[in-house]
Amino acid sequence: MAEQPRPRTTRHDKYERLIEATRSIPPVACAVVHPCDAASLTGAVEAAEQDIVVPTLVGPEAKIRAVAEVERLAIGHFRMVDVPHSHAAAAKAVELVREGQAQLLMKGSLHTDELMHAVVDKHCGLRTERRISHVFIMDVPTYPELLFITDAAINIFPDLETKADIARNVIDLHLGLGLGTPRVAILSAVETINPKIPSTIEAAALCKMAERGQIVGGHLDGPLALDNAISPEAARIKGIGGEVAGRAQVLLVPDLEAGNMLAKNLTFLAGADAAGIVLGARVPIILTSRADNVRTRLASCAVAPLYAHHLAQRQSVNA
Known part of the structure; x- marks a missing residue:
């Protein structure tokens, strides 16, 4: 007997369920690392508008504001941490997590290896067992x-x-x-x-x-x-x-x-x-791509807070 074709699902309906699930939890503090291009900054703004995350923008403030102006993104109400370059942004974002000021990391316009280098640092990183x-x-x-x-x-x-x-x-x-x-x-x-x-x-x-x-x-x-x-x-x-x-x-x-x-x-x-x-790592890390569409970026942003909330609940039970 020939295999019956699987039903084609509505595009993004699975992602919509994830995004909808974030409505039941408060938005989570997120350090956005070097959001100095349109895709990464737009992703952070979109996730904030959906009450999924509360972003802290970590990077060269002048560059971030220039991108926001070109893309017409309202970022005036976001906390911003001014650092000179992407390497410093990765280190500072990890520091914010270690200090309890952020429960998520989001990759911006820097290479994944650069971000992960700060995350796995033996002395100042976010390693676990x-x-x-x-x-x-x-x-x-x-x-x-x-x-x-x-x-x-x-x-x-x-x-x-x-x-x-x-x-x-x-x-x-x-x-x-x-x-x-x-x-x-x-x-x-x-x-x-x-x-x-x-x-x-x-x-x-x-x-x-x-x-x-x-x-x-x-x-x-x-x-x-x-x-x-x-x-x-x-x-x-x-x-x-x-x-x-x-x-x-x-x-x-x-x-x-x-x-x-x-x-x-x-x-x-x-x-x-x-x-x-x-x-x-100690916290989930959101990786988005410049090629991602809006719904995919939001799905990436939704998964991390849902999982962070789960980890926090588990830790409170085990405390």
Whole structure:
């Protein structure tokens, strides 16, 4: 029997639900790092107008005001911290978080590596016991649920220990967004264990770690090839059962190259949108792209406060 086509969902409806969920929590203080171009400053203003975040603009004040004037953005009521350049902006924004003046970071017009250098600084950064990792939260028009892809931006060739933290981070995020227990597919080129393909061995090890309670909160399965991770018919043909096969909500990729290519394929060939967030630091970090549309930028901005609120509640319970 041929696989029935999945219903095409209304574009952005999944993101709209995330944005709507922020209405139930107060806006969160956010340090916006070097918002010196139209896209990054507009994203901060839009999120503030939606009462998602309360921005503090950290960067060269003259440059920020010049962008605001050209783009006709009202920023007079925002707090601004004047620093001379992007490197200083990253360091100052991290300092604001450490001082409790911000509960989020948002990347502006600086390179991700520059921001992350300040975040991971051993003495003045925002490290935790977890490895830092990135998640794309993708709205794919032909897929019925949000699709999380990790890690496609931070860890280049993660080892088993790092992949375990990548799994823990994305599971915590999925739960923190109120999306329930995630179905996590650990991807490789094939769905069988092959000693010549290391990612299949690591996938099997991660699943055993989940069985033994070393990774909790999600349903893990792997190795799975992409088709039998997201296609019920492909999983049926291959005889793969279980909670995850054919209906994964999270795709844990073998390495950054695979994840980056997968996310960009979905974006440019399948018309998907890709909100982005960095996890594993003391606070969530919002990553937006100059190519993002308004709804995707707002989705990125919505995910971080929702997750920050979840973390704060968890900390208060454990206190």
